[in-house]
Amino acid sequence: MERTAVSNKIEKNISSVLENNELKLWSKIPNSIEAEGYIERTIIDEDYNVSIIQKVKEPTLKCFLTNNKGVKNAGVIICPGGAYSHLSHEEEGDKVAKWLQSIGISAFVLKYRLPSDAIMKDKTIGPLQDAQEAIRTLRRNAEDWNLDTSRIGIFGFSAGGHLAATLSTHYDDKVYESKDNISARPDFSILIYPVISMKDGITHRGSKENLLGVNASVELIEKYSNEKQVNEITPKTFLVHSTDDKDVPVENSINYYLALKQNKIPVEMHLYENGGHGYGLGTSGTNTNWADACEKWMIANGLIF
Numbered sequence: 001m002e003r004t005a006v007s008n009k010i011e012k013n014i015s016s017v018l019e020n021n022e023l024k025l026w027s028k029i030p031n032s033i034e035a036e037g038y039i040e041r042t043i044i045d046e047d048y049n050v051s052i053i054q055k056v057k058e059p060t061l062k063c064f065l066t067n068n069k070g071v072k073n074a075g076v077i078i079c080p081g082g083a084y085s086h087l088s089h090e091e092e093g094d095k096v097a098k099w100l101q102s103i104g105i106s107a108f109v110l111k112y113r114l115p116s117d118a119i120m121k122d123k124t125i126g127p128l129q130d131a132q133e134a135i136r137t138l139r140r141n142a143e144d145w146n147l148d149t150s151r152i153g154i155f156g157f158s159a160g161g162h163l164a165a166t167l168s169t170h171y172d173d174k175v176y177e178s179k180d181n182i183s184a185r186p187d188f189s190i191l192i193y194p195v196i197s198m199k200d201g202i203t204h205r206g207s208k209e210n211l212l213g214v215n216a217s218v219e220l221i222e223k224y225s226n227e228k229q230v231n232e233i234t235p236k237t238f239l240v241h242s243t244d245d246k247d248v249p250v251e252n253s254i255n256y257y258l259a260l261k262q263n264k265i266p267v268e269m270h271l272y273e274n275g276g277h278g279y280g281l282g283t284s285g286t287n288t289n290w291a292d293a294c295e296k297w298m299i300a301n302g303l304i305f
Contacts, residue, residue, distance in 0.1 A: 025059040025110075025133055030176040031126055035118045045090060053087040053111060057119060059130045061137060062109040064097040065145055074151035074303040075106045075138045076190070079131065081158025081278070084115050084210035091280035092157040092192075099281060100155075103295055104304050106147060107155075110134050112163065115211045124212055124220065125175040131167040132175065132184035139182050151303055153188040153235070158248060158278065159207040161194020162226070165256065168237070169229035188301065190238045190294060193245055193277055196252035197225045204248045227252075230259035236266040238297050240290045242275035268297050 043052035066073050078100075080092035087093065089109070097107035112130040115123035135152060142149045156164030164186075171185040178184075195204045198212060198221045212220050222228055237260055241253035253269060260267040270293050275282075282288030298304045 022060050022062045022111075023137075025061055025130060025137065029059070029113075030129055031121050033119050033121060038116070038118050042089075049090045049094065051088075051090045052082070053089045054085070054114070055116070056087065056111055056113050058111075059113055059133075060111045061134055062094070062097070062111065063145070064101040064107040064109070066101055066104055066106050068104055068146070071146075071305060072142075072148035072151075073104065073106045073146055074153065074298070075108065075142075075145070075147040076100055076153045076155050077131070077134045077138065077186075078107060078109045079112060079154065079156035079160030079163045080109070081156070081160040081193075082114075083204065083206040084127070084159045084162075085206065086114070087111060087160075088157070088278070088280075091278075092160060095281055096155070096157075099291060103298075105298070106145060108134065108138065124224070125173075127163045127211070128166055128170060128173065129175050131163055132171065132173075133178075135167070135171070135184045135186055136178060136180070136182045140180070151187055153190065153303070154186040155190040155192075156194060157192045157280070159195050159204070159210075161191040162196065162207060162211075162224075164189050164191055165194055165196055165226040166224060168235050169226045169231075185233075186235050188236050188238075188303065191253065191256070192240045192290070193242065193248055193279075194239070194252060194256070195248050196227050196256045198222075199225050202249050202251050202255070227255040227259045230256070230263050230265070232263050232265070234260060234263060234265050236301065237268075238294055239267065239269040240272075240294070241269075242272045242277070242279075244274050245277045247277040266301075 041054040045051040080087040093109040100107040113126045120126045154164040168189045239253045241250045257269045
């Protein structure tokens, strides 16, 4: 992968940030089934980073806190993609968190449970449970982590973008018994080449089947087609997609954009001629521009001071 301006910026600013920690999300995981043979698997890349995670059993938040003294920071939860079969932990998780950290936003990589009948009573709600609790965890710890509870967002790539959009439209669903009344609504969402719809002809088949099963009902498909779930209080959104994406059609972002526009929700969308799918912060060409555009959007929306 070519070095980008974003990666150079990360190196220059990384000395100003705090120590990173990984925290368990739950004291008792809801909707769970004990499965002794279900063991988490990680794949390490050539730089000894955890590149891929499979079979997540214990959800965690990996914290990349900023040290902006005297200023309450925005906090962003990052949902890596991977078709709901694995997590692209490095390219769509840690690297993105370090970039956000470098521009003054506290970032939290969510290692969420992947849908599985082996460890979940209802696999369709497992990832959403983790995303809701992650938002509540940030607000619950806002004082200790120096976060502004009105600037808590969700950031997702590909299938992680579907989870982020699901949280943005289903944040009030009672998918578990929360120990308090803290809101799970994100204040904003950032969706990069996201899966939005579960409808045939536009969805990503693997993501759909992993989340909903092979023979999903019409009602379930409608529920998790998030372009159909937007309303007048859906969070403001920043969208990125490439026209030549052969894995997740660009219509996913376009239809979500149109639904937000119809409901008068602030939304900005960047469509690139090329880039394909799964480029993370960008490798070469115009798709490397999205991070700069996203930073400008966050500044314009008062998320970075």
